[in-house]
Amino acid sequence: MTAETGTTAEGAPTARYDRRATAQILSRLARPGLFGTSLPRQVRCFEYTATELRPEPDSHLTVSQRLYLEQFMRPCRADEVTSATHRMTWTDSAGIPNTGFYRADGLGPLVPIATRESVLLLWEELAAEEGLAERIAGLGPGARAVLAATTTDHEPIDIFRVGIESAGRALAQHALLAGRTPYRTASEFARGLRDSGIFTAVATRWFWELQASTYRRGMIPVTLRVTDAGAIRYSARTIATLRAMKDATITDAHRIMRRATTEEGLSVPEAIAHYHDDLDLISRQYALLPTGERPSCPATASYRSGGVNYSLLPLVVQRFVEAFTDFTSRCEAVAAPAHADGPSDGPVAAEDRVFYVPDMTCKHCVRTIGGVLESMAIPVADIDLDSKRVVAEFRSPRNRVRAFEALRDGGYNPMSERPDPPGTRPAR
Template structure:
């Protein structure tokens, strides 16, 4: 939906207004976003780890280097820290996941616990009946603001994506744990909160950079320890993040000026025609007035009921507390993983038409993955964002393997995994295993 279109059946014209949309979300969240925390439970999760191999003569992998050169100018390779390992596991909801860690850092438990904390907060969001009731009472104007401004227009989905971004922020910055004074994962998480790192990501990064570099196991940041035991971004980091954001905004404006100028398109038609170009650099940036800088909706302050309020600090505090509680009952065990895929040109089994993309987190991801498959002549039958499940009509195992390579080149990690999650509600314990579908 664009600023020139109308909200579905609301009778209100959707318009791009970040502060207005932020106010709608803040008023939904301020009375309370989450239901009460459940009783602590034990979790045992198995994971498979794979070392990341840098290109010969480079400090980054091939995928990392390509992304750096294409989308992170003017960032240099020496300003980027890479993970040493990629891991795959199945979470307690039975969904395959992919994450990264460094062998000189806090280990694989951090991305796994971060995912479990995200799931718990998603469940608590869904269990908050008063929040759901407030969301259903939103009027046409509020829906039009969300439709015209946000990528995920449904309020529940917007908060889900924000919660997941919070977990992503913690797991990604854990690659830099050795640059901090924090001794374990819980101390690290609380240190990130006290240092304002969650707010720094919201205000200094641009969305696609944070999501894409996370998926590739890389982070263009240096942390500096302070005398009060907090940490902060180095001046060089701040400058580079700003330069990358400015370059991204300039790219978006160039696309829009060409489309609405020489090509004579309306804004709505321009976004429709150049949707794929703008997907990489965020259509929201294309709609920013000249000279304006983007602001994270969750980080914007508002005055509600005579008090100053913003969503981000509340979500970050709740996430860190949940992460610490999850980690206290979490045991992780490495297992040997098997590579899925085949070079055969023979018939493909029905089960092999189904796969998962663990790092598919929003509608942008859905469109990107679907576009990759369709560009290869592969019909997509279904993509489910919640379960991360994709059903596609591959012609052969070789066709499937090549499609997986193309998806990986885009920064995603497809997985042919069938998950089995067994739980004992009486004991509050969850044991998760995963087996190959091949």
Template sequence: MTTRREAPAPAVAAGSGSPADYDRRAASRILADLARPGLSRTATTTGPRPVTVTRTPMRPEPGARLTLSQRLYLEAFMSPCRADQVTTATHRITWTDSDGIPNTGHIREPGLGAIMPVAVRETVLAMWHSLHADGALAARIAALTDHERAVLAATTTDQDPIDIFRVGIEATGRALTQHALLADAGPYRTPAEFARGLRDSGIFAAVATRWYWEQQASTYRRGMIAATFETHSDGTVGYTADTIATLRAMKDATIGDAHTVMRRATTEEGLSVEAAIDRYHDELDLISRQYALLPDGVRPACLAAAPHRLDGEHYSVLPDVVDRFVTLFCATVSGIEIIESEDTAAEFTGAADHLFYVPDMNCKHCVRTIGTVLESMRITVHEIDLISKRVRAEFRSARNRHRAFEALRDSGYNPTLAAPDTAP
């Protein structure tokens, strides 16, 4: 990716859910109205329990700091970020959460350990369960007008309010886990202290404004972070000036690329905006369609970060979710006992089982990417379930499955076979 000057966003045609309904401010206000007086207020911890974790060392390329997958992603999508600006995990871990779903995470030693991704996942699950049990939220969603639904459909990736909030909660957990790769360089020495420190330092808000969503998700899946902390005199932490400049340049490059693709599709190729959106999703799946529709000179932040005045008070979804997440995480982390087990390579041997899991599948974009990777290898896909992170596909042999798993790893995902006690 190279940095390009932004091109003006093209004119769009009217129609329900069409690009004409694209309105970031309106979408943000709709989500704020739905979220208030707060999401997942009834979420509770699952109670004390042991969690068995398998730890696997990350293997950088000879003489290098990054793995092959990390280097390829850096070179293709993180310009002008350099390898020396990236902090990478030292180990990949796998475990099964309290919902019986296999998970994958990354940790760096020395650091806060496997407790971080495990406790984050349990916090995410607790908030998700509360979200789905919230009858008042369901009623507010049911009362949305056709126009409000069209705005969400045109402006957001996940479109459905529950899906949007689910992804936002998981993104909060991603930010906490990913920044834990930097924990050893900061002043916080326990997981709870670290979570509260990031909240009080404004790091969650910094991610929402300075990162772009796909870069956070993709680097998280690869166990890397393009950031460095500095400690302030008041004990909080913040990004270094170098980190801020690099994050801005990467975001500007992505917006510029999206505009370039849209301009080419609607002028040189003569496509409608709707057809162009479909076309560049296929060609450049790491570029969100929302960036292609941004007006010239606009640099977007997370929709949840925008403040709104509701019932005479200022309200923003992001700090509300972060406060609840950090509080619940701190209560959860003390009740988890980590038990480490030996690493095995059994998932790549034996019969060509058709059921497997992709623990770091986070959104509908991930579903699309995983399906595209498998189908490009002429593997028939029967099911990709985002909630259970389960995939059913027709592998021709164990070797064919192994090659498919490697291709998914190169795309930033970490597939694993279902454990016997979690298979349906």
């Protein structure tokens, strides 16, 4: 391990920010085996409800997409962004409501469903790999200190879960561009992304918040080109734009850290904690990145062991594409029948004032959700990030439904019942 370690006054180990050491730790944990054996899957039919996105006049973007573009995607232009045509909602095999996006001229609603099922399957296989759990339990305090100093999620199992989810986002989001590729089925498209190196391009060229937030809004700032060999690549303009957006984010992070540690007199840990909670768009990895150093994704770093080079990302991508390909052959997406009777304008029951947002993960999400409700003149009594619980004063059941639709436009998945914590549901 290359990180410099020491101890605090209380004797706890410390470590400096070190992405290479982080990559080695994660690779050592994963290489003997990352995925265990899961239960066989049956053919499943998933009902979904689709809503056509309504772009602004004289634009191909919705209000939510345009606002995010203008506020957080400089210097990206609107003509560099592709939008979904439809937003869909469905309940996955774990009983969790989901929101996804697709284009009517693309691969359709099956891709978001199969993507989500593949994520759930790989999470289950992570939990089933007993050797992985033993290796994680055996991590020493020095290695844990490196992870704590370098990564947003400190527990290795959470880091692996987030990486799997990011791979799923990359596939579903790039499916908005499937009609511009040579691939005509969902399985061909997934294999094409893998073989063309698109998953690696996302990990190395995008920054985390850009992928998560544009995915939630059904948009992608990418243009593809097809090579003579039939592979797909990012256009030169896309590469330049993604780099410029990442550089702008790094600059913002460094500016905030300089102000916090000089003008405000905060220590580095205090500054990270304060601004991670308050802004969250400023990620830890960019705030701590040394000036002049290019950011790197630990999953893409090459680690040499036993005379061979090893990288974590290809392992995750290969298993994810296998699972996705299998699910597209076993799953069917069926549009749910329309209901003739809509919600009423009568009073709201006391229990209907409360709802949950499973993908509310940070203070930025809290502010966004609160802002959406308040913009609809819906008073917010409480938003609790830890429990994902929201209490709001809806005027009527119809008002509640419209508020849920507005939240889904922003990429969130409101649900009436509290979701089970990850890993608490029985295996399927």
